[in-house]
Amino acid sequence: xxxxxxxxxxxxVDLEYRRRKxxxxxxxxxxxxSLMIFLTLVAFAAVAMKGSAWFTVPFIILLAxxxxxxxxxxxxxxxxxxxxxxxxxxxxxxxxxxxxxxxFMTIVWW
Amino acid sequence: MSTxxxxxxxxxxxxxxxxxxxxxxxxxxxxxxGGIFFVVGGLEAVFIRIQLAVPNNDFVSAGAFNEIITMHxxxxxxxxxxxxxxxFMNAVMPLQIGARDVAFPFLNALGxxxxxxxxxxxxxxxxxxxxxxxxxxxxxxLAIHSKGHxxxxxxxxxxxxxxxxxxxxxxxxxxxxxxxxxxxxYMRMPLFTWTTFVASALILFAFPPLTVGLVLMMFxxxxxxxxxxxxxxxxxxxxxxxxxxxxxxxxxxxxLPAFGIFSEIFSTFSRKRLFGYSSMVxxxxxxxxxxxxxxxxxxxxxxxxxxxxAIFAVATMAIGVPTGIKIFNxxxxxxxxxVKFTAPMHWAFAFIPSFIMGGVxxxxxxxxxxxxxxxxxxxxxxxxxxxxxxxxxxxxxxxxTYWWPKIFxxxxxxxxxxxxxxxxxxxxxxxxxxQHFLGLWGMPRRVFTYLPGQGxxxxxxxxxxxxxxxxxxxxxxxxxxxxxxxxxxxxxxDPWGDGRxxxxxxxxxxxxYNFKQLPLVRGLDAFWIEKMEGKKxxxxxxxxxxxxxxxxxxxxxIMAMGLFIAAFGALYHGEHSWSILVIIIGLLxxxxxxxxxxxxxxxxxxxxxxxxxxxxDKGVKA
Numbered sequence: 257x258x259x260x261x262x263x264x265x266x267x268x269v270d271l272e273y274r275r276r277k278x279x280x281x282x283x284x285x286x287x288x289x290s291l292m293i294f295l296t297l298v299a300f301a302a303v304a305m306k307g308s309a310w311f312t313v314p315f316i317i318l319l320a321x322x323x324x325x326x327x328x329x330x331x332x333x334x335x336x337x338x339x340x341x342x343x344x345x346x347x348x349x350x351x352x353x354x355x356x357x358x359x360f361m362t363i364v365w366w
Numbered sequence: 367m368s369t370x371x372x373x374x375x376x377x378x379x380x381x382x383x384x385x386x387x388x389x390x391x392x393x394x395x396x397x398x399x400g401g402i403f404f405v406v407g408g409l410e411a412v413f414i415r416i417q418l419a420v421p422n423n424d425f426v427s428a429g430a431f432n433e434i435i436t437m438h439x440x441x442x443x444x445x446x447x448x449x450x451x452x453x454f455m456n457a458v459m460p461l462q463i464g465a466r467d468v469a470f471p472f473l474n475a476l477g478x479x480x481x482x483x484x485x486x487x488x489x490x491x492x493x494x495x496x497x498x499x500x501x502x503x504x505x506x507x508l509a510i511h512s513k514g515h516x517x518x519x520x521x522x523x524x525x526x527x528x529x530x531x532x533x534x535x536x537x538x539x540x541x542x543x544x545x546x547x548x549x550x551x552y553m554r555m556p557l558f559t560w561t562t563f564v565a566s567a568l569i570l571f572a573f574p575p576l577t578v579g580l581v582l583m584m585f586x587x588x589x590x591x592x593x594x595x596x597x598x599x600x601x602x603x604x605x606x607x608x609x610x611x612x613x614x615x616x617x618x619x620x621x622l623p624a625f626g627i628f629s630e631i632f633s634t635f636s637r638k639r640l641f642g643y644s645s646m647v648x649x650x651x652x653x654x655x656x657x658x659x660x661x662x663x664x665x666x667x668x669x670x671x672x673x674x675x676a677i678f679a680v681a682t683m684a685i686g687v688p689t690g691i692k693i694f695n696x697x698x699x700x701x702x703x704x705v706k707f708t709a710p711m712h713w714a715f716a717f718i719p720s721f722i723m724g725g726v727x728x729x730x731x732x733x734x735x736x737x738x739x740x741x742x743x744x745x746x747x748x749x750x751x752x753x754x755x756x757x758x759x760x761x762x763x764x765x766x767t768y769w770w771p772k773i774f775x776x777x778x779x780x781x782x783x784x785x786x787x788x789x790x791x792x793x794x795x796x797x798x799x800x801q802h803f804l805g806l807w808g809m810p811r812r813v814f815t816y817l818p819g820q821g822x823x824x825x826x827x828x829x830x831x832x833x834x835x836x837x838x839x840x841x842x843x844x845x846x847x848x849x850x851x852x853x854x855x856x857x858x859x860d861p862w863g864d865g866r867x868x869x870x871x872x873x874x875x876x877x878x879y880n881f882k883q884l885p886l887v888r889g890l891d892a893f894w895i896e897k898m899e900g901k902k903x904x905x906x907x908x909x910x911x912x913x914x915x916x917x918x919x920x921x922x923x924i925m926a927m928g929l930f931i932a933a934f935g936a937l938y939h940g941e942h943s944w945s946i947l948v949i950i951i952g953l954l955x956x957x958x959x960x961x962x963x964x965x966x967x968x969x970x971x972x973x974x975x976x977x978x979x980x981x982x983d984k985g986v987k988a
Contacts, residue, residue: 345567363671364601
């Protein structure tokens with residue numbers, strides 16, 4: 257995790273490494289942030305173009321999905337170590353929820 | 367705060383239990399409350415069997431019979447089996463992973479009191495105008511039209527107790543993920559801890575659908591919405607889906623901890639490491655995973671269509687594979703072991719054939735085409751009693767006998783334990799084996815009586831006599847408990863002599879801080895490893911130091927009581943003018959208690975190093 261304590265005897269070495277890590281992290285955040293803004297604009301554009309709903313709706317949902325991934329991995333640090341248990345439960349929950357949705361879409365409201 | 371050794375009066379003891387946040391005391395509360403509900407549910411079962419013993423019986427009326435079967439099922443699943451298993455989880459799991467308590471002791475108490483008040487609320491229906499009468503599944507098409515307040519009691523009571531279960535499940539997950547002792551990796555966790563983990567994950571994912579279903583039902587019944595009312599465009603099948611999306615994982619929530627208990631017992635009394643430990647873990651996780659993809663097999667005859675039926679049938683049969691892995695692993699654990707036939711081992715041994723019979727009829731029922739024949743007959747009743755009694759109830763008896771010394775510090779009488787076993791075992795097979803045939807001969811489920819001369823008479827009488835044997839078994843256990851408690855002969859740390867896991871490395875009952883120093887875990891069956899190397903106890907993983915403990919609190923009780931009060935308001939909504947006022951008062955009590963909890967700092971207390979050192983120097987344990 258980003259705020260892990262240093263356990264090196266030589267703080268300089270560690271600090272330099274951490275500075276580089278943070279800069280890298282910052283770059284990822286800025287990139288994903290601009291991408292998210294861009295994707296939001298694309299979503300608005302897709303609605304504004306007034307195309308077929310059969311294209312617009314799945315397209316927006318796809319964009320939303322990408323945004324959630326960005327949000328979780330770059331802003332909520334799920335890409336870092338120590339997040340295995342949360343991601344396991346997140347994906348299990350997603351799996352259970354999606355199966356339910358799939359069933360309801362196919363055999364309840366057929 | 368070293369008051370735990372002082373003698374306390376009755377009132378002080380009651381207050382202690384009302385305010386406790388100690389996982390071991392909460393475990394006793396769960397076992398006690400669950401045990402009482404188990405007896406209530408058992409009495410209902412006895413009434414059912416008396417009514418059905420002879421044809422054309424009028425022991426109870428048709429309406430009362432519906433209420434009794436509904437309450438029997440609901441009580442046994444939600445208020446007896448699950449809380450008793452929660453009791454074992456609370457008592458044993460923190461000890462097995464080498465923790466001083468669960469992750470959130472306050473929430474643990476809150477979870478218990480929510481379950482308790484929910485259960486009491488549900489059972490008050492008997493005295494307040496009639497119990498729920500639409501079956502434990504409470505299918506909407508029937509439940510919406512049920513007269514009186516029975517279904518309202520079901521909806522509100524289960525909502526409150528379900529909240530408690532969800533809180534408990536999340537608490538266990540957080541505990542197992544975060545509070546394992548040094549060296550206790552996931553693949554070194556005892557199997558009971560593993561099954562607790564998977565069952566808690568199932569609770570986390572399975573209870574929200576039930577909550578949603580109950581909310582929709584509540585709005586339909588009490589506030590005039592139309593989610594399930596077909597005449598107004600609702601869809602009654604949605605309730606069935608929501609209920610079974612919860613209901614099927616629910617049976618694994620029950621049976622997985624049962625598997626865990628038996629795994630502990632098999633390896634302890636075979637004096638061998640559990641055969642195929644990693645495949646056992648794999649099978650447990652796989653059962654949990656598959657458990658979410660099979661719910662529609664309860665609805666084959668609803669008209670889902672052949673494709674859906676086929677998919678769910680195949681998925682259901684797939685569950686037989688990991689379960690089979692487990693069965694073989696248990697057999698291989700005993701194979702070549704030096705098996706000791708103690709009372710818990712009797713239950714574990716009898717569990718294997720009993721549960722396999724339930725499993726085989728399960729695969730028969732999973733064949734969708736054949737299910738059209740079995741559906742709604744006594745064959746189904748026989749099947750689920752074989753898995754739930756043969757699996758879960760056997761494990762409850764086994765676990766009670768096995769962990770009784772750890773929880774209460776005394777040893778249940780072995781002879782009486784074996785008498786309990788034989789009475790219950792014979793009674794169980796007598797009651798339910800014949801019901802397979804009753805079903806195949808055409809006796810439908812949930813009928814309050816039947817006519818003579820249809821070929822059902824003898825079989826039903828046999829079944830009812832079996833219920834008598836089961837009751838005698840339970841009475842023998844109760845006598846055993848009383849006799850043991852009166853004699854009060856204290857036992858040592860490892861009374862079975864063959865304990866393998868960490869709970870047996872500390873005194874019985876454990877001191878309120880569990881481990882003076884957290885143990886260092888060097889492998890699976892941590893305590894056994896140390897014993898085999900000639901050591902008396904665990905190697906400490908930390909120097910002796912202050913131990914931080916949480917303060918007792920009365921707030922969980924108050925929070926749960928507030929919801930209990932509010933539920934009465936919701937129940938009588940639209941009938942009495944005071945109902946809204948009661949809802950508001952109840953919610954104020956709950957939210958007020960939550961507010962107090964939020965603003966008032968409660969940092970707990972420390973047991974100081976010196977206090978711990980004292981009894982260390984004297985060479986005696988607390």
